[in-house]
Amino acid sequence: MIKSIDDFNFSGKRVLIRVDFNVPLDKELNITDDIRIASSLPTINKIIKDGGIPILMSHLGRPDGQVIAKYSLKPVAEYLQNKCGYNVLFTNDCIGVDSQEIVNKAKPGDVVLLENLRFHKEEENNDIDFAKELAKLGDVYVNDAFGTAHRAHASTYQVALLFADRFCGYLIDSELKYLGEAVDNPIRPFVAIIGGAKISGKIDVINNLLSKCDYILIGGGMIFTFYKAMGLEIGKSLLESDRVEMASNLLKKAKEMNVKLLLPIDLVVADKFDNEADIKYILANEIGVDDIGMDIGEKSQELYSEIIKNAKTVIWNGPMGVFEMPNFAKGTYTIASSLAEATTNGAKTIVGGGDSAAAIKQMNFEDKVSHVSTGGGASLEYLEGKELPGIKALEV
Numbered sequence: 001m002i003k004s005i006d007d008f009n010f011s012g013k014r015v016l017i018r019v020d021f022n023v024p025l026d027k028e029l030n031i032t033d034d035i036r037i038a039s040s041l042p043t044i045n046k047i048i049k050d051g052g053i054p055i056l057m058s059h060l061g062r063p064d065g066q067v068i069a070k071y072s073l074k075p076v077a078e079y080l081q082n083k084c085g086y087n088v089l090f091t092n093d094c095i096g097v098d099s100q101e102i103v104n105k106a107k108p109g110d111v112v113l114l115e116n117l118r119f120h121k122e123e124e125n126n127d128i129d130f131a132k133e134l135a136k137l138g139d140v141y142v143n144d145a146f147g148t149a150h151r152a153h154a155s156t157y158q159v160a161l162l163f164a165d166r167f168c169g170y171l172i173d174s175e176l177k178y179l180g181e182a183v184d185n186p187i188r189p190f191v192a193i194i195g196g197a198k199i200s201g202k203i204d205v206i207n208n209l210l211s212k213c214d215y216i217l218i219g220g221g222m223i224f225t226f227y228k229a230m231g232l233e234i235g236k237s238l239l240e241s242d243r244v245e246m247a248s249n250l251l252k253k254a255k256e257m258n259v260k261l262l263l264p265i266d267l268v269v270a271d272k273f274d275n276e277a278d279i280k281y282i283l284a285n286e287i288g289v290d291d292i293g294m295d296i297g298e299k300s301q302e303l304y305s306e307i308i309k310n311a312k313t314v315i316w317n318g319p320m321g322v323f324e325m326p327n328f329a330k331g332t333y334t335i336a337s338s339l340a341e342a343t344t345n346g347a348k349t350i351v352g353g354g355d356s357a358a359a360i361k362q363m364n365f366e367d368k369v370s371h372v373s374t375g376g377g378a379s380l381e382y383l384e385g386k387e388l389p390g391i392k393a394l395e396v
């Protein structure tokens with residue numbers, strides 16, 4: 001069982017909270033997207049409301065065990081102070097006597113933010129002694145960093161085991177609720193849309209969802225490895241030649257399991273990998289030797305849309321085409337808009353993190369779906385059926 005922070009009153013407790021403040025910063029160290037901070041606020045506010053003291057810890061970037069100024073969490077401390085109105089105490093190191101002193105000094109109403117965990121290589125090494133140092137800073141532990149829940153690091157795994165009172169925050173709670181219910185208890189028809197660059201990155205997801213979904217709609221660069229397995233010409237489109245057999249096996253398995261694994265029936269192809277390239281709209285069996293497949297075609301968009309709009313549960317992971325180039329974004333746009341329509345029709349619609357989350361945001365449908373996951377890698381591993389170490393460690 002995993003306990004939620006709603007199950008506890010944190011009054012008078014120092015609450016060590018693993019959050020995901022891995023925010024993008026520009027050259028002047030301004031935060032360019034604050035969604036990760038905003039997503040953590042409900043949990044922080046609940047602790048404060050109870051009369052507890054949040055001791056926040058996070059990583060930022062990849063300093064690889066070195067103290068590197070541009071990866072300091074100081075801009076986040078300033079943001080929490082100036083934009084969120086907290087009284088923030090910032091520590092120059094995430095462990096050690098100085099940090100301990102600041103934590104001891106903090107009063108209810110204050111928020112402590114520890115400096116970047118990854119300034120210590122022990123964090124990513126899941127080091128027990130480092131975890132013990134972190135554990136000294138709190139009476140109870142909360143993990144609300146879904147984005148790193150697929151990593152067994154000292155602050156997400158080892159430290160959790162040192163606390164009898166350990167909880168998931170609201171963000172992890174809602175991720176588990178949406179992803180968990182969709183995967184384990186879907187209302188049917190259950191449709192998965194899987195796109196993105198490569199089949200190798202999504203193979204485990206497709207495999208896992210085959211036993212759960214009614215439809216799997218394929219898009220993105222991985223289309224062409226499937227086409228190759230079907231004996232079609234793919235021109236100069238993206239191909240993973242070492243995955244052709246895998247694609248062939250997936251097609252066979254889908255047939256045996258009576259799951260409709262669909263590939264696009266038409267495409268948008270280009271003469272070069274460029275938004276300004278010459279474009280042709282063709283059927284799947286008309287790809288020329290010099291063509292590059294860039295997006296799913298209009299007929300496929302209609303077909304996929306119809307299936308999505310009639311679904312009751314939809315999971316989407318990965319763009320349908322090279323959506324960063326406007327001329328090849330239409331397939332991805334249509335899927336995003338169909339998800340919005342399915343949501344209006346009463347379906348539960350979930351967008352995996354990473355590129356599909358970026359796409360749905362870019363296309364302004366973010367608020368029109370049931371849930372957009374905050375963790376790319378974590379949601380992918382969840383959909384693969386893997387146990388996430390950061391979640392596992394919370395079990396009591």
Ligand code: AMP
Pocket residue numbers: 195196197198201219220221222238293294295317318319320321322323324354355356
């Ligand atoms: P992933 O990170 O695996 O979800 O892949 C996302 C990337 O796949 C995006 O950057 C897309 O531009 C890319 N992508 C989608 N369709 C294609 C395609 N037909 N050819 C090459 N790349 C593609």
